[in-house]
Amino acid sequence: MSFRLDKIVVFGVGLIGGSFALALKKAGAVGQVVGIGRSQATLDEALRLGIIDRIGACDAATLGNADLVLLATPVGQMPALMQAMAPHLGPKTVVTDGGSTKGDVAAAVCQHLPQHLSRFVPAHPIAGAENSGAAAAKADLYAERKVVLTPLKENAPEAVERVRAAWAACGATVHEMAPSRHDQVFAAVSHLPHLLSFALVRDLAQRENREEFFRFAASGFRDFTRIAASHPEMWRDICIANKAALLGELEQYQRQLEELRQALLAGDAAALEAVFAEARTVRRAWAEGKLS
Amino acid sequence: MSFRLDKIVVFGVGLIGGSFALALKKAGAVGQVVGIGRSQATLDEALRLGIIDRIGACDAATLGNADLVLLATPVGQMPALMQAMAPHLGPKTVVTDGGSTKGDVAAAVCQHLPQHLSRFVPAHPIAGAENSGAAAAKADLYAERKVVLTPLKENAPEAVERVRAAWAACGATVHEMAPSRHDQVFAAVSHLPHLLSFALVRDLAQRENREEFFRFAASGFRDFTRIAASHPEMWRDICIANKAALLGELEQYQRQLEELRQALLAGDAAALEAVFAEARTVRRAWAEGKLS
Numbered sequence: 001m002s003f004r005l006d007k008i009v010v011f012g013v014g015l016i017g018g019s020f021a022l023a024l025k026k027a028g029a030v031g032q033v034v035g036i037g038r039s040q041a042t043l044d045e046a047l048r049l050g051i052i053d054r055i056g057a058c059d060a061a062t063l064g065n066a067d068l069v070l071l072a073t074p075v076g077q078m079p080a081l082m083q084a085m086a087p088h089l090g091p092k093t094v095v096t097d098g099g100s101t102k103g104d105v106a107a108a109v110c111q112h113l114p115q116h117l118s119r120f121v122p123a124h125p126i127a128g129a130e131n132s133g134a135a136a137a138k139a140d141l142y143a144e145r146k147v148v149l150t151p152l153k154e155n156a157p158e159a160v161e162r163v164r165a166a167w168a169a170c171g172a173t174v175h176e177m178a179p180s181r182h183d184q185v186f187a188a189v190s191h192l193p194h195l196l197s198f199a200l201v202r203d204l205a206q207r208e209n210r211e212e213f214f215r216f217a218a219s220g221f222r223d224f225t226r227i228a229a230s231h232p233e234m235w236r237d238i239c240i241a242n243k244a245a246l247l248g249e250l251e252q253y254q255r256q257l258e259e260l261r262q263a264l265l266a267g268d269a270a271a272l273e274a275v276f277a278e279a280r281t282v283r284r285a286w287a288e289g290k291l292s
Numbered sequence: 293m294s295f296r297l298d299k300i301v302v303f304g305v306g307l308i309g310g311s312f313a314l315a316l317k318k319a320g321a322v323g324q325v326v327g328i329g330r331s332q333a334t335l336d337e338a339l340r341l342g343i344i345d346r347i348g349a350c351d352a353a354t355l356g357n358a359d360l361v362l363l364a365t366p367v368g369q370m371p372a373l374m375q376a377m378a379p380h381l382g383p384k385t386v387v388t389d390g391g392s393t394k395g396d397v398a399a400a401v402c403q404h405l406p407q408h409l410s411r412f413v414p415a416h417p418i419a420g421a422e423n424s425g426a427a428a429a430k431a432d433l434y435a436e437r438k439v440v441l442t443p444l445k446e447n448a449p450e451a452v453e454r455v456r457a458a459w460a461a462c463g464a465t466v467h468e469m470a471p472s473r474h475d476q477v478f479a480a481v482s483h484l485p486h487l488l489s490f491a492l493v494r495d496l497a498q499r500e501n502r503e504e505f506f507r508f509a510a511s512g513f514r515d516f517t518r519i520a521a522s523h524p525e526m527w528r529d530i531c532i533a534n535k536a537a538l539l540g541e542l543e544q545y546q547r548q549l550e551e552l553r554q555a556l557l558a559g560d561a562a563a564l565e566a567v568f569a570e571a572r573t574v575r576r577a578w579a580e581g582k583l584s
Contacts, residue, residue, distance in 0.1 A: 190513065193513055201575045216481055220486065220519045230568070239564050254546070256491045257545075258546070272527075280521050283520045291507075
């Protein structure tokens with residue numbers, strides 16, 4: 001018997017939520033997709049694009065008989081959404097989210113959905129992009145991507161299984177981690193690089209003669225700063241939600257930079273080359289799949 | 293009458309020098325290409341791949357009747373090469389280079405080729421890549437790329453014109469800048485991002501459990517760190533050659549990061565969002581060609 005959900009509800013029909021809906025539809029794994037969101041224009045667009053079948057509201061009619069609810073908003077909005085949905089969730093509805101931080105989501109679930117601890121399974125699809133909005137959604141966004149589930153100890157096994165099966169139907173490979181470990185790892189490999197990329201573009205943007213700088217920026221700059229075009233509100237929320245781990249990573253990186261600055265100041269060519277060579281070796285091994 | 297060079301000599305037949313040779317050949321703009329280099333294996337490969345027509349030596353037979361000599365080695369090797377070639381250059385030979393820094397090259401020319409100041413035209417093709425070596429060379433590397441000439445005040449107009457025409461024949465658009473301005477701009481848009489990318493990968497590489505971090509690194513990390521796979525010796529030389537400007541950029545960036553750290557520490561969501569929004573706006577404008 002193949003996996004199928006009769007009805008799902010997606011809060012936030014942008015890149016993450018919209019692509020989840022499209023992927024499940026493409027897989028024939030969902031009957032009806034109902035969208036909820038802050039922006040009527042985005043909901044209308046999602047409807048027009050066939051991402052959702054209808055627009056719902058945060059009420060019992062929409063939520064009471066849903067098989068799965070996905071929160072796909074910036075993480076800063078999730079506590080208020082959980083409060084709003086708490087009275088309307090049906091006893092069989094499983095809830096998950098697509099937030100890039102998990103400790104804060106787990107804490108919010110404990111606070112705002114204490115009656116639903118067995119059926120809220122926090123998750124993080126590793127499929128960001130610098131584009132956002134319903135128009136950016138695509139059915140194959142999650143194909144061969146990773147999704148990390150960070151189940152709560154109170155989660156019912158069948159709830160975890162439903163979320164896992166939904167992501168598998170989207171083409172993703174599903175991993176499990178503890179929320180705190182998740183947040184530590186992603187502070188290092190995702191949140192910090194975003195911060196660094198934003199900082200570089202902002203640094204240049206504030207130059208008086210910035211046009212001359214940007215005129216000669218080439219492919220290295222283009223790739224380094226692609227993520228600096230990411231969604232400001234989403235990344236603001238991620239930074240605040242994962243503040244402790246991100247601060248630790250940022251401070252370690254600052255020490256790393258200071259070490260490089262000292263080597264540069266001293267004209268220590270050998271020290272610089274050793275750092276670059278180590279980075280190149282490891283970066284190449286990673287790209288060749290030899291590190292992970 | 294179309295542009296054509298009877299004989300060129302390329303020191304260093306890797307990505308930059310090899311692609312220059314292939315592009316001129318494809319354009320029918322060169323008769324004979326002679327390669328010189330440190331590594332016999334690379335020279336043999338370049339010969340086998342048709343990048344060069346024969347292997348030469350740093351002597352009068354190779355250099356005396358060349359129309360154009362390109363130094364396409366890491367910039368740290370150029371002073372010694374200039375010294376070695378000085379006695380053998382013919383009176384009509386024009387020399388140029390492909391180094392990523394220009395102040396150091398100009399200074400080395402003054403020091404080591406004082407009799408040739410009218411005919412050494414420093415240049416920088418903006419077409420780096422994280423791959424290097426003869427096998428990475430390709431005829432279209434410079435198509436629609438920029439090349440910056442930083443002519444010396446002693447340069448003969450016809451020497452500048454020959455170098456300009458050669459790069460134009462490769463498909464590049466040619467710009468001119470003062471060497472010091474060039475080094476300032478590229479410290480910001482190229483050298484600093486490379487340093488930052490190397491530093492991030494090295495930071496992660498030194499973790500005890502680095503496999504877990506790299507396992508969950510995704511497309512944002514991939515693009516941010518592509519340039520961390522660049523050539524360590526080449527980048528060591530660039531950092532040393534452009535030390536003053538790069539230090540200034542690095543220190544400005546460190547102040548920028550410290551400002552972000554303070555905002556994060558204070559939980560100042562509005563300050564973070566403002567930085568991210570400014571970066572996103574400018575990065576998008578740049579990508580759409582509206583800034584340069």
